[in-house]
Amino acid sequence: MRRWARTSLWRRVVRVVEVMRFAGVLGALVALTACTAVVGSSPLSGRPDLSNRMFLSTGGTTRPHRTIGFVQVTGFGNEVAGVIDIGDAQVDSTVRGALADAAVRLGGQGVINIEFLDENPRTPAEKGASFANSVQSTGRHGQPEVENHWRSVVAYGEVIQFTQ
Amino acid sequence: MTTKRMARLAVAIFCMMTVGACTVINTAVIQPGRGPLITSGDVSRPYQSLGLVQATRRGVLLFGFIDVVGTDLQYGFNEVLTPLVRRMGGDAAINVRFHQTQYLPITKVLFVIPFFFIPLPTEFTVTAEVIRFTDGGASWAPNQAPPPAQPPSVE
Secondary structure, eight states: OHHHHHHHHHHHHHHHHHHHHHHHHHHHHHHHHTTEEEEEOOOOOOBSOOSSSOEEOSSOOSSOEEEEEEEEEEEEEEEETTTEEEESOOHHIIIIIIIHHHHHHTTOSEEEEEEEEESSOOOHHHHHHHHHHHHHHHHHHSSOOOOEEEEEEEEEEEEEEEOO | OOHHHHHHHHHHHHHHHHHHOOOOOOOOOOOTTSSSEEOSSOOSSOEEEEEEEEEEEEEEEETTTEESSOOSHHHIIIIIIHHHHHHTTOSEEEEEEEEEOOOOHHHHHHTTTTTTTSOEEEEEEEEEEEEEESSSOOOOOTTSOOOOOOOOOOO
């Protein structure tokens, strides 16, 4: 009887250890995949560009052109509780929106050699932690206390006008 | 020279190298022909833009040296950017810009011995424009000429 009890207990201990090990590995895998923040935009101009839209490219252009000037745009925004993005801190709105608008105001037909940077992207792990902290702090104090994080996206480019 | 003196000399040389080293170098090797084209320049082939992309990978260095999640250039290009380009259906990533957190050797050593309990934050960031070639050929180096057109079959 005692031997049976010891064996049964030992099996339970081993099972618990195995489950914990599996949970640890799973947690590590989740953590690894949750450490990468990816942001993107919709397509820019192709080559050759057959559309009549503002020419936007991270490279140059083979069409003859003259340089009008240079532009730098920063879109600011706020991330609330790791879930809601408020403001203009998106690559799309900064590059295809604000940068293109600035080029139009300068009289340009395109922006070349575009460089951009989301200065403080948030990984899924960080967003999850913000959300959890916001929920917990709200429950604890009764008043909603959500975590806010400043966000910003900066873009640069050379404004050109085609001469042919 | 006695063993004790040699050990002291080795420690002294190590300390001098650590304190005197002011340049940190990290490299990534891109295997040609495997996977999408990755270049920091432009390409001369016709293409369709699939959009801009930025990937940021954050982690920590344990004990100053152990990169837990992989935030170096090699990992970033192989395991972050290349799969991302594939997922978007792209043939290439052009005008790539990248950055990796780099620490001086003395900083890393300080976080091994006195501050071993503090993990060093580390980060890899890459931006690029993902494109798909529209001339029907496979991905190849941007400066190479496209393959000659197949001669028409005679029937």
